[in-house]
Amino acid sequence: GESVGLHLPTLSVQEGDNSIINCAYSNSASDYFIWYKQESGKGPQFIIDIRSNMDKRQGQRVTVLLNKTVKHLSLQIAATQPGDSAVYFCAEGSTDSWGKLQFGAGTQVVVTP
Amino acid sequence: SAVISQKPSRDICQRGTSLTIQCQVDSQVTMMFWYRQQPGQSLTLIATANQGSEATYESGFVIDKFPISRPNLTFSTLTVSNMSPEDSSIYLCSVDYRGETQYFGPGTRLLVL
Numbered sequence: 001g002e003s004v005g006l007h008l009p010t011l012s013v014q015e016g017d018n019s020i021i022n023c024a025y026s027n028s029a030s031d032y033f034i035w036y037k038q039e040s041g042k043g044p045q046f047i048i049d050i051r052s053n054m055d056k057r058q059g060q061r062v063t064v065l066l067n068k069t070v071k072h073l074s075l076q077i078a079a080t081q082p083g084d085s086a087v088y089f090c091a092e093g094s095t096d097s098w099g100k101l102q103f104g105a106g107t108q109v110v111v112t113p
Numbered sequence: 114s115a116v117i118s119q120k121p122s123r124d125i126c127q128r129g130t131s132l133t134i135q136c137q138v139d140s141q142v143t144m145m146f147w148y149r150q151q152p153g154q155s156l157t158l159i160a161t162a163n164q165g166s167e168a169t170y171e172s173g174f175v176i177d178k179f180p181i182s183r184p185n186l187t188f189s190t191l192t193v194s195n196m197s198p199e200d201s202s203i204y205l206c207s208v209d210y211r212g213e214t215q216y217f218g219p220g221t222r223l224l225v226l
Binding site: 042044049091098100102 | 114117144146153154155156157158161171205207209212214215216217218219220222
């Protein structure tokens with residue numbers, strides 16, 4: 001989901017369940033995408049990235065899916081833990097302007113016991 | 114991954130003053146960037162810090178307000194000049210790591226009174 005201003009979309013997940021965080025990106029020329037996790041008081045922490053020549057990439061407990069047709073990106077977290085509570089940002093970039101990332105609005109994930 | 118540190122971690126400043134933020138990386142990197150994250154919002158790219166030449170600023174950001182230095186491949190500074198309360202934000206540096214992906218520093222939390 002997307003939001004403006006101070007009202008981040010919130011995903012409430014029960015501990016042990018799987019989480020799915022969605023992101024719609026804007027630039028059809030973007031060819032790489034990164035998911036970051038930001039805990040309160042900290043900088044964004046790299047989770048996983050994916051290039052446009054892939055539609056799926058897996059990491060430790062995380063999977064990123066890319067659908068270029070509808071410009072949609074998702075992050076799946078398996079067996080969500082309390083430590084996964086944070087704001088998650090997707091970021092898009094282009095190898096033509098390498099390093100310049102455009103960030104989505106962010107999703108607040110709250111893990112409940 | 115790259116280890117990035119920022120100084121200061123936080124500061125409270127009076128309007129009209131300037132603050133210089135330092136970013137140090139534990140390895141040589143080609144590209145360094147400065148981002149701003151306003152309260153409760155996403156990240157916006159301020160500029161690319163170029164080693165040995167003037168920084169490249171994004172639309173809406175100017176050198177007089179945000180002068181940047183990049184004296185070598187492991188260090189950069191961002192100055193927030195003539196501050197107003199609207200400059201209260203988190204300022205983050207990021208680095209391109211080996212052309213593979215981008216990592217962020219912990220951020221500098223600035224409050225302008």
